[in-house]
Amino acid sequence: MSLRKYVDKIKPNFMEGGKFHAFRSVFEGFETFLFVPNETRRTGVNIHDAIDSKRIMSLVCIALVPALLFGMYNVGYQNFMASGTEGSWFDMWLYGFLAVLPKIIVSYVTGLGIEFTVAQWKGEEIHEGFLVSGLLIPMIIPVNTPLWILVLATAFAVIFAKEIFGGTGMNIFNPALITRAFLFFSYPTCMTGDDSVWVSQNTICGLGGNVPDTFTAATPLGEVGAGMAPSASVLDCVIGTIPGSIGETSVIAIALGAILLLWTGVASWKTMLSVFVGGALMGELFHATGMSTLTAVDHLVVGGFCFGAVFMATDPVTSARTEGGKYIYGLLIGVVAVLVRVMNPGYPEGMMLAILLMNLFAPLIDYCFVQSNINRRAKRAIK
C-alpha cells in the first residue's frame, strides 16, 4: 500500500489552500484512476454498482490489448513481406511497435490534454472517457497516417463530438469514429487513397526494409470495390495477416477481447450478436441475388466489421440502452454496413458510417421502446 500512502501524503498540496490547488482536478483524476474513491455522497441516497466507470474503461482497454499487439505484429509483417526483408516474428513485432507507439502517444496527449484543460477550466473532475477512445483511435487508422493530421482529427473529435455535448457520457457519437470520419472526409488520400497507405514504407531504427514507392497493397474490401477478387483467403482474414487499419485485421485477436468484454458484462451480447446477424443476413441476401461476390462469412471477417461490432457498436454511451432496442440497433448496424459496402462504390467499407448513423438513431429507438412499454402498462392499469 505504499502507493496509497504516497498519494495520501501529497494530497494536502492539492486541497483547498495547498500549493498546487490549481491542479486539483488533475490530481483527483489520477487518484480516482488508481484507487476506487471511498467517499460517499453526503446528501440523498444513490445506488451504486460495485464497479465505476474508470474500472469499466480499464477493462475495455485490456480487451483491446490482443488486437493491438497483433496489429503491431501485422504492421511489421506487412512491411517485411513487402520489402522482402528477413526477420523473426519478434523483429516484426518490434517494428510494428515502433511504428504504432507514436500514434498512441499523440492520440493520448492530444485528447487528454484537451480534456484536462476543459476540466481545469470548468473546475470539474476529469472524465475518464478518453482512456478508451485514445487507444481506439490509433487502432482504426491506416499505419501511414501522418501524425499532425491525427492531432487535428483527435482534437476535432474531442471538442466537437464530446466536450460540446457535455463530456463523457453525454456524447451522441462515438468520438473515436468521429476522428476516423473526420480523417476519411478531410484527407481521403491518407485514408484509402492509392492503396499505399496500408503498409508502412520505411525502415524504423534499422528494422524492416524500404518499400518501393510504387508498391501498393489493397485491403480485401478495396480489391472488391475495384471489381477484383480478394487476394486474401478467409483464413488469412481470420488470422489477420492482411493489409488494413492497425487493429482491425485479426478476427482471432478481436474475439479474445470480445470474450473478456462479454464475460465481465461490460459489452452487451445482444448488440454484438445482432450486428453479426444483421451483417450475415444482408451479406447472404446480396450474395444470393448476385450483387456481391462476397459471401456472408466473407463480409463478417473482412474490414472493420468485427472490430466495429465488438468495440464500437457496444459502446454503452452511444448505443441503445433499452434491452429490446439493442437488438434493433445492432441489427441495423450490420444491415447498413453491408448495404454501404455493396451498394456504394465510393465507400468500400461501411462499418464506420453504419455505426455513426445508428448512433444518431439510438435515442429514437430507445424512445420507441420506452414509450411502447409505458403504453402497455397503462393499458394494463386501465383494465
Next chain:
Amino acid sequence: MSKLFSKANKEALTGPLNLNNPVVVQVLGICSALAVTSQLKPAIVMGLSVTIITAFSNLVISLIRNTIPNRIRIIVQLVVVAALVTIVAQVLKAFAYDVSVQLSVYVGLIITNCILMGRLEAFAMMNGPWESFLDGIGNGVGYAMVLVIVGFVRELLGSGCLFGFQVVPQCLYDWGYMNNGMMTMPAMSLIIVGCVLWVHRSINKENK
C-alpha cells in the same frame, strides 16, 4: 442631417451588425450561409446581393406600406422581392458571369431567405422609408459579415487559397501539409457557423 442619423436610425443600422445579427443571434438565413461559402468570392457577392435586395425591398415596402391590404401583404412583399432578385440575378449574369454560375440557384433562392421576409414583416411594415432602408443595409451587412468569415476559413483551409490566389506557401505542402477536404463540404460550414456563434456568445455574455 442630424435627423437623418438620429439615435434610433443609428441603432437600426448598427444593431444587426453585432447584438442583433440576423445569422448569429436570430439564426436566420443559415441555408445560404452553408451553401455559398466554400469560397470567399461567391460569399462576398452573395452578401452584397442580399444587402442590396434587403435594403431596397425594405424601402419599397415601407413606401407603399399604408396602401397594402393586410390580407395579401405577404404576396405583395414576395412580388417586390422577386422583382429585385430578378434584377440582381440579371446584373450578375451580365457583369459577373462566372460568379453567377457558381452561385447558380442560390441567387434565385434569395426570395426565400428568411432574413428578407423577417425584416419586411417586422420592420418595414411599421417604419418610414429611410429607417427601413438603413435597417435593410444593416441586416444585409450583418449577414454578409458572417458569410465572409465562414468563406475565409473555408477557402483558406479547404483549398489553401483566398479569392482563388494561392496563399498557403508551396513549402508547407512539401513538408506534408494537405488541404482539408471536409472544409469544402457544407457539413463543415455548419460547424464553422456554430463556432462563430460560440465566439459571439462568449464575448457578449452579459447581453443575453
